[in-house]
Amino acid sequence: MISRYLITNIIYFFQFFVMRKKDLETAVVIGDRALGSFLIFRKFIFDFPLPKNKEVEIYGLLFPSPIISASFKSDHQIIEMWLRLGLGGVILKTIMQEKRTGNPRPRLQDAYLNGEKGLINSLGLPGSGINSFTETIKGAKLWEYDRPIGISVGGENSLEYLDNVKKIDSKIHDIKKQYFYELNISCPNTENGQTICQDPIILESLLKDIRSVTDKVISVKVSPxxxxxxxxxxxxxxxxxxxxxxxxxxxxxxxxxxxxxxxxNYSMNGGGLSGSPLFKRTLEMVHLFSKFNIPVMATGGISSFEHIVAAKSAGASLFGMATSLVFNPYCIPKINSKL
Structure with a gap:
Protein backbone atom coordinates (compact mmCIF):
# COMPACT_ATOMS: atom_id res chain seq x y z
CA MET A 1 0.00 0.00 0.00
CA ILE A 2 1.20 3.52 -0.82
CA SER A 3 0.15 4.78 2.63
CA ARG A 4 2.22 2.10 4.37
CA TYR A 5 5.16 2.84 2.08
CA LEU A 6 5.01 6.57 2.79
CA ILE A 7 4.65 6.08 6.54
CA THR A 8 7.60 3.70 6.61
CA ASN A 9 9.90 6.04 4.71
CA ILE A 10 8.88 9.07 6.77
CA ILE A 11 9.68 7.14 9.95
CA TYR A 12 13.01 5.97 8.53
CA PHE A 13 13.93 9.56 7.60
CA PHE A 14 13.08 10.77 11.10
CA GLN A 15 15.08 7.97 12.71
CA PHE A 16 18.06 8.83 10.52
CA PHE A 17 17.70 12.56 11.23
CA VAL A 18 17.76 12.09 15.02
CA MET A 19 20.47 9.40 14.73
CA ARG A 20 18.33 6.56 16.01
CA LYS A 21 18.52 2.98 14.81
CA LYS A 22 16.30 2.03 11.89
CA ASP A 23 13.22 0.30 13.36
CA LEU A 24 10.44 -1.05 11.14
CA GLU A 25 8.28 -1.88 14.17
CA THR A 26 7.66 1.84 14.77
CA ALA A 27 6.39 2.24 11.21
CA VAL A 28 4.11 -0.81 11.54
CA VAL A 29 2.60 0.45 14.81
CA ILE A 30 1.96 3.94 13.42
CA GLY A 31 0.61 2.47 10.18
CA ASP A 32 -1.80 0.25 12.11
CA ARG A 33 -3.04 3.22 14.10
CA ALA A 34 -3.54 5.21 10.92
CA LEU A 35 -5.52 2.38 9.33
CA GLY A 36 -7.53 1.92 12.52
CA SER A 37 -8.55 5.57 12.44
CA PHE A 38 -10.29 4.93 9.12
CA LEU A 39 -12.61 2.26 10.57
CA ILE A 40 -15.37 4.89 10.81
CA PHE A 41 -15.36 4.78 6.99
CA ARG A 42 -15.23 0.98 6.91
CA LYS A 43 -18.27 0.56 4.66
CA PHE A 44 -16.46 2.52 1.96
CA ILE A 45 -12.87 1.28 2.21
CA PHE A 46 -12.87 -2.00 4.15
CA ASP A 47 -16.10 -3.86 3.37
CA PHE A 48 -15.63 -6.42 0.61
CA PRO A 49 -17.78 -9.46 -0.21
CA LEU A 50 -16.74 -12.96 0.69
CA PRO A 51 -16.27 -15.34 -2.24
CA LYS A 52 -19.36 -17.31 -3.21
CA ASN A 53 -19.46 -21.08 -2.81
CA LYS A 54 -15.83 -21.32 -1.69
CA GLU A 55 -16.45 -22.43 1.89
CA VAL A 56 -14.05 -24.88 3.48
CA GLU A 57 -15.26 -27.09 6.33
CA ILE A 58 -12.76 -28.71 8.65
CA TYR A 59 -14.03 -30.77 11.57
CA GLY A 60 -17.20 -28.67 11.73
CA LEU A 61 -15.42 -25.32 11.46
CA LEU A 62 -16.78 -23.36 8.49
CA PHE A 63 -14.38 -20.98 6.75
CA PRO A 64 -16.29 -18.84 4.18
CA SER A 65 -12.97 -18.16 2.44
CA PRO A 66 -9.96 -20.50 2.59
CA ILE A 67 -7.55 -17.62 3.29
CA ILE A 68 -6.97 -16.78 6.94
CA SER A 69 -4.52 -14.71 8.92
CA ALA A 70 -1.58 -16.57 10.41
CA SER A 71 -0.70 -15.98 14.03
CA PHE A 72 1.18 -12.71 14.54
CA LYS A 73 -1.26 -9.90 15.37
CA SER A 74 -3.00 -9.15 18.68
CA ASP A 75 -4.66 -5.81 17.81
CA HIS A 76 -8.35 -6.69 17.47
CA GLN A 77 -9.07 -3.49 15.54
CA ILE A 78 -6.66 -4.46 12.79
CA ILE A 79 -7.88 -8.07 12.76
CA GLU A 80 -11.44 -6.78 12.41
CA MET A 81 -10.34 -4.77 9.39
CA TRP A 82 -8.93 -7.94 7.81
CA LEU A 83 -12.20 -9.78 8.44
CA ARG A 84 -14.08 -6.98 6.72
CA LEU A 85 -11.68 -7.25 3.80
CA GLY A 86 -12.72 -10.90 3.47
CA LEU A 87 -10.64 -13.29 5.55
CA GLY A 88 -12.33 -16.61 6.19
CA GLY A 89 -10.89 -16.85 9.68
CA VAL A 90 -8.08 -15.61 11.90
CA ILE A 91 -5.42 -16.99 14.22
CA LEU A 92 -4.56 -14.70 17.09
CA LYS A 93 -1.03 -13.91 18.21
CA THR A 94 0.57 -16.63 20.33
CA ILE A 95 -0.24 -16.21 24.01
CA MET A 96 2.24 -17.27 26.67
CA GLN A 97 1.59 -18.00 30.34
CA GLU A 98 3.26 -14.88 31.75
CA LYS A 99 3.29 -11.30 30.53
CA ARG A 100 6.25 -10.71 28.22
CA THR A 101 7.85 -7.57 26.85
CA GLY A 102 9.78 -9.52 24.25
CA ASN A 103 13.29 -8.91 22.99
CA PRO A 104 15.02 -5.51 22.83
CA ARG A 105 14.32 -3.32 19.81
CA PRO A 106 14.96 -3.04 16.92
CA ARG A 107 13.60 -6.53 16.37
CA LEU A 108 11.66 -6.24 13.09
CA GLN A 109 13.14 -5.25 9.72
CA ASP A 110 12.62 -5.62 5.99
CA ALA A 111 14.64 -8.54 4.66
CA TYR A 112 15.72 -9.79 1.25
CA LEU A 113 16.79 -13.29 0.26
CA ASN A 114 17.64 -14.22 -3.33
CA GLY A 115 15.94 -11.06 -4.53
CA GLU A 116 12.67 -11.77 -2.72
CA LYS A 117 11.34 -9.47 -0.02
CA GLY A 118 10.24 -10.61 3.41
CA LEU A 119 10.57 -9.68 7.06
CA ILE A 120 12.96 -10.76 9.78
CA ASN A 121 11.68 -10.64 13.35
CA SER A 122 12.83 -11.59 16.80
CA LEU A 123 9.92 -10.06 18.68
CA GLY A 124 10.15 -12.69 21.40
CA LEU A 125 6.37 -13.20 21.69
CA PRO A 126 5.50 -10.03 23.63
CA GLY A 127 2.03 -10.21 25.14
CA SER A 128 -0.24 -9.67 28.11
CA GLY A 129 -0.12 -13.21 29.47
CA ILE A 130 -2.79 -15.86 29.82
CA ASN A 131 -4.77 -14.27 32.68
CA SER A 132 -5.28 -10.98 30.86
CA PHE A 133 -6.09 -12.81 27.63
CA THR A 134 -8.82 -14.94 29.20
CA GLU A 135 -10.46 -11.83 30.69
CA THR A 136 -10.73 -10.06 27.33
CA ILE A 137 -11.29 -12.77 24.73
CA LYS A 138 -14.76 -13.86 25.81
CA GLY A 139 -16.36 -10.49 25.06
CA ALA A 140 -14.28 -9.69 21.97
CA LYS A 141 -16.12 -8.13 19.04
CA LEU A 142 -14.34 -10.54 16.70
CA TRP A 143 -16.86 -13.27 17.58
CA GLU A 144 -19.61 -11.24 15.87
CA TYR A 145 -18.19 -12.14 12.45
CA ASP A 146 -18.97 -15.83 13.05
CA ARG A 147 -15.76 -17.04 11.46
CA PRO A 148 -13.36 -19.50 13.07
CA ILE A 149 -10.89 -17.94 15.48
CA GLY A 150 -7.66 -19.75 16.17
CA ILE A 151 -6.20 -19.29 19.64
CA SER A 152 -2.45 -19.76 19.37
CA VAL A 153 -0.92 -21.19 22.53
CA GLY A 154 2.75 -21.19 23.43
CA GLY A 155 4.75 -22.41 26.38
CA GLU A 156 8.23 -22.93 27.75
CA ASN A 157 7.38 -26.61 28.32
CA SER A 158 4.57 -29.11 27.78
CA LEU A 159 2.92 -28.36 31.12
CA GLU A 160 2.56 -24.67 30.26
CA TYR A 161 0.88 -25.52 26.94
CA LEU A 162 -1.59 -27.76 28.73
CA ASP A 163 -2.28 -25.28 31.54
CA ASN A 164 -2.87 -22.46 29.05
CA VAL A 165 -5.40 -24.51 27.09
CA LYS A 166 -7.20 -25.46 30.30
CA LYS A 167 -7.46 -21.84 31.45
CA ILE A 168 -8.73 -20.59 28.10
CA ASP A 169 -11.21 -23.43 27.63
CA SER A 170 -12.67 -22.90 31.10
CA LYS A 171 -13.53 -19.32 30.11
CA ILE A 172 -14.91 -19.72 26.58
CA HIS A 173 -16.02 -23.33 26.17
CA ASP A 174 -19.69 -22.38 26.52
CA ILE A 175 -19.83 -19.35 24.21
CA LYS A 176 -21.14 -21.40 21.26
CA LYS A 177 -18.81 -19.77 18.75
CA GLN A 178 -16.36 -21.22 16.24
CA TYR A 179 -12.85 -21.50 17.61
CA PHE A 180 -9.90 -23.85 17.66
CA TYR A 181 -6.50 -24.08 19.31
CA GLU A 182 -3.16 -23.81 17.60
CA LEU A 183 -0.06 -25.16 19.30
CA ASN A 184 2.90 -22.98 18.37
CA ILE A 185 5.56 -25.62 18.86
CA SER A 186 7.92 -24.08 16.33
CA CYS A 187 8.59 -20.47 17.31
CA PRO A 188 12.35 -19.81 17.53
CA ASN A 189 11.77 -16.89 19.92
CA THR A 190 11.27 -18.98 23.07
CA GLU A 191 13.89 -20.85 25.04
CA ASN A 192 12.35 -24.31 24.77
CA GLY A 193 9.45 -24.02 22.33
CA GLN A 194 11.48 -25.32 19.43
CA THR A 195 12.31 -28.61 21.14
CA ILE A 196 8.72 -29.83 21.12
CA CYS A 197 8.66 -29.63 17.33
CA GLN A 198 11.97 -31.48 17.23
CA ASP A 199 10.74 -34.32 19.45
CA PRO A 200 7.63 -36.11 18.11
CA ILE A 201 7.39 -38.27 21.25
CA ILE A 202 6.95 -35.20 23.47
CA LEU A 203 4.50 -33.73 20.95
CA GLU A 204 2.41 -36.90 20.89
CA SER A 205 2.15 -36.91 24.68
CA LEU A 206 1.19 -33.22 24.69
CA LEU A 207 -1.51 -33.70 22.05
CA LYS A 208 -3.02 -36.61 23.97
CA ASP A 209 -3.05 -34.55 27.17
CA ILE A 210 -4.74 -31.61 25.44
CA ARG A 211 -7.24 -33.88 23.72
CA SER A 212 -8.21 -35.21 27.15
CA VAL A 213 -9.24 -31.72 28.34
CA THR A 214 -10.89 -30.25 25.23
CA ASP A 215 -12.86 -31.49 22.24
CA LYS A 216 -11.92 -28.49 20.10
CA VAL A 217 -9.94 -28.74 16.88
CA ILE A 218 -6.17 -28.57 17.39
CA SER A 219 -3.82 -27.07 14.81
CA VAL A 220 -0.16 -28.06 15.09
CA LYS A 221 2.15 -25.35 13.74
CA VAL A 222 5.36 -26.96 12.59
CA SER A 223 8.74 -25.49 11.74
CA PRO A 224 10.22 -25.51 8.23
CA ASN A 265 19.89 -2.14 13.20
CA TYR A 266 19.02 -5.51 14.76
CA SER A 267 19.23 -6.34 18.45
CA MET A 268 19.52 -10.12 18.20
CA ASN A 269 21.98 -12.52 16.58
CA GLY A 270 19.21 -14.02 14.46
CA GLY A 271 15.48 -14.13 13.90
CA GLY A 272 12.62 -15.64 11.95
CA LEU A 273 12.38 -14.90 8.23
CA SER A 274 8.87 -14.70 6.79
CA GLY A 275 7.39 -13.83 3.42
CA SER A 276 7.98 -14.83 -0.21
CA PRO A 277 11.38 -16.51 0.31
CA LEU A 278 9.62 -19.27 2.28
CA PHE A 279 7.11 -20.35 -0.35
CA LYS A 280 9.16 -23.13 -1.93
CA ARG A 281 9.71 -24.78 1.45
CA THR A 282 6.02 -24.34 2.29
CA LEU A 283 5.06 -26.31 -0.82
CA GLU A 284 7.54 -29.06 0.10
CA MET A 285 5.96 -29.43 3.53
CA VAL A 286 2.41 -29.42 2.18
CA HIS A 287 3.35 -32.19 -0.29
CA LEU A 288 4.84 -34.18 2.58
CA PHE A 289 1.79 -33.87 4.84
CA SER A 290 -0.65 -34.55 1.99
CA LYS A 291 0.26 -38.23 2.32
CA PHE A 292 -1.53 -38.37 5.67
CA ASN A 293 -5.29 -38.27 6.12
CA ILE A 294 -5.32 -34.91 7.89
CA PRO A 295 -6.21 -31.36 6.80
CA VAL A 296 -3.25 -29.11 5.98
CA MET A 297 -2.93 -25.34 6.19
CA ALA A 298 -0.20 -23.76 4.05
CA THR A 299 1.55 -20.84 5.74
CA GLY A 300 4.71 -19.16 4.54
CA GLY A 301 5.18 -16.88 1.55
CA ILE A 302 1.58 -16.85 0.33
CA SER A 303 0.63 -13.51 -1.19
CA SER A 304 -1.18 -14.17 -4.48
CA PHE A 305 -3.87 -16.22 -6.17
CA GLU A 306 -1.14 -18.18 -7.96
CA HIS A 307 0.34 -19.16 -4.60
CA ILE A 308 -3.09 -20.38 -3.48
CA VAL A 309 -3.47 -22.51 -6.61
CA ALA A 310 -0.03 -24.08 -6.15
CA ALA A 311 -0.56 -24.80 -2.44
CA LYS A 312 -4.02 -26.25 -3.09
CA SER A 313 -2.62 -28.52 -5.80
CA ALA A 314 -0.01 -29.68 -3.29
CA GLY A 315 -2.75 -30.69 -0.85
CA ALA A 316 -3.59 -27.67 1.33
CA SER A 317 -7.16 -26.77 2.30
CA LEU A 318 -6.47 -23.48 4.13
CA PHE A 319 -3.96 -20.76 3.36
CA GLY A 320 -2.41 -18.66 6.11
CA MET A 321 -1.12 -15.16 5.42
CA ALA A 322 0.98 -12.86 7.60
CA THR A 323 3.74 -10.85 5.94
CA SER A 324 1.56 -10.16 2.90
CA LEU A 325 -1.02 -8.58 5.24
CA VAL A 326 1.66 -6.24 6.58
CA PHE A 327 2.74 -5.21 3.09
CA ASN A 328 -0.75 -4.93 1.56
CA PRO A 329 -3.92 -6.20 3.28
CA TYR A 330 -5.90 -5.48 0.12
CA CYS A 331 -4.45 -8.69 -1.28
CA ILE A 332 -7.36 -10.34 0.60
CA PRO A 333 -10.22 -9.11 -1.64
CA LYS A 334 -7.97 -9.39 -4.69
CA ILE A 335 -7.40 -13.10 -4.06
CA ASN A 336 -11.01 -13.73 -3.03
CA SER A 337 -12.23 -12.27 -6.33
CA LYS A 338 -10.24 -14.91 -8.24
CA LEU A 339 -11.11 -17.99 -6.20
Missing part, protein backbone atom coordinates in the same frame (compact mmCIF):
# COMPACT_ATOMS: atom_id res chain seq x y z
CA UNK A 225 13.64 -25.76 9.87
CA UNK A 226 13.21 -29.34 11.11
CA UNK A 227 14.06 -32.33 8.93
CA UNK A 228 11.56 -34.01 6.64
CA UNK A 229 11.98 -37.19 8.68
CA UNK A 230 10.74 -35.42 11.81
CA UNK A 231 7.90 -33.82 9.83
CA UNK A 232 6.85 -37.26 8.59
CA UNK A 233 6.83 -38.57 12.16
CA UNK A 234 4.69 -35.59 13.21
CA UNK A 235 2.27 -36.23 10.36
CA UNK A 236 1.92 -39.89 11.32
CA UNK A 237 1.21 -39.20 14.98
CA UNK A 238 -1.23 -36.37 14.22
CA UNK A 239 -3.19 -38.70 11.95
CA UNK A 240 -3.88 -40.92 14.97
CA UNK A 241 -5.38 -38.17 17.12
CA UNK A 242 -8.89 -36.89 16.48
CA UNK A 243 -9.61 -33.42 15.07
CA UNK A 244 -6.03 -32.39 14.41
CA UNK A 245 -4.79 -30.34 11.47
CA UNK A 246 -1.26 -29.38 10.45
CA UNK A 247 -0.15 -25.80 9.87
CA UNK A 248 2.89 -25.93 7.59
CA UNK A 249 4.63 -23.86 8.72
CA UNK A 250 6.38 -20.93 10.40
CA UNK A 251 9.39 -18.66 9.95
CA UNK A 252 12.87 -19.96 9.18
CA UNK A 253 15.85 -18.97 11.30
CA UNK A 254 18.35 -16.62 9.67
CA UNK A 255 21.05 -14.19 10.74
CA UNK A 256 20.61 -10.49 9.86
CA UNK A 257 23.54 -10.46 7.46
CA UNK A 258 22.02 -13.30 5.43
CA UNK A 259 19.03 -11.15 4.52
CA UNK A 260 20.63 -7.76 3.99
CA UNK A 261 20.07 -6.36 7.48
CA UNK A 262 22.82 -4.34 9.15
CA UNK A 263 23.61 -5.85 12.55
CA UNK A 264 23.61 -2.31 13.97
Missing amino acids: DVSNKILQDIGALCANITKVLINAGNTIYVKPGQVGVDKY
